[in-house]
Amino acid sequence: MGLSPRTRRLRSDLKVLEALQAESTIMSFSAPPMHADAPDSYVITFRGSGLARNAANQIVTIHQHDVFIKLGANYPRGTPELAWRTPIFHPNISAGGAVCLGGYGTHWTPSLMLDELCTMLWDMVRYANFDVESPYNREAAHWARTQTEFRLPLDARPIRDRIACGTANRETRPPMALPVALPSPTPAAAPPQRQAVPDVRREEPEMVFLQEEVVEAEIVRAEVVDREDGPDILFID
Secondary structure, eight states, X not given: OOOOHHHHHHHHHHHHHXXXXXXXXXXXXXXXXXXXXXXXXXXXXXXXXXXXXXXXXXXXXXXXXXXXXXOOTTTTTSOOEEEEOSOOOBTTBOTTOOBOOTHHHHSOOTTOOHHHHHHHHHXXXXXXXXXXXXXXXXXXXXXXXXXXXXOSSSOOOOXXXXXXXXXXXXXXXXXXXXXXXXXOOOOOOOOXXXXXXXXXXXXXXXXXXXXXXXXXXXXXXXXXXXXXXXXXXXXEO
């Protein structure tokens, strides 16, 4: 026989809460052992900064918050029943522990899983989510409008802080240095090569022998004219 839609949904809620718990240092939960595979009630614990009044009626920071969640017979079509079990000072949580979920209180969305509901509740604890216009605690709403003592949100961590922390570490890790090409070693200077000396040989004047008849001539007079502006000239008669 197959599982009913409600049982399948209860099992799905258990799985998403287990995944959320593994991804968070803030949220943990417990459930009755009698319905270990498909719980219909939980106590959700948040460990982080929230506000409450102490015995002296002062608004102080507290660090553990417990919420009881009951999944009634008409869940998931109907809204889960919520009851805050630890003291809290918040505009949308009454002194008796009733929790206002805003639009989800009157128009519940069946597709909203319990891990998403826990995210909403954690944001209420740390004052990242509050509505001063339709409060369950008017005193807390007035305080939230006018207070200057606390910086909101009280706790900067998202509920899945393990994942957020890992992502931040990856983003802030300095990038790996790119390999730097080292300059090639300068080769040793080669010994200067001896340049070949061109073979320049003095050209001997070409001698031409004429096979002609030698004509004898008589030198009558020779006179050398010495010129100052040029070479000497020899006149032969």
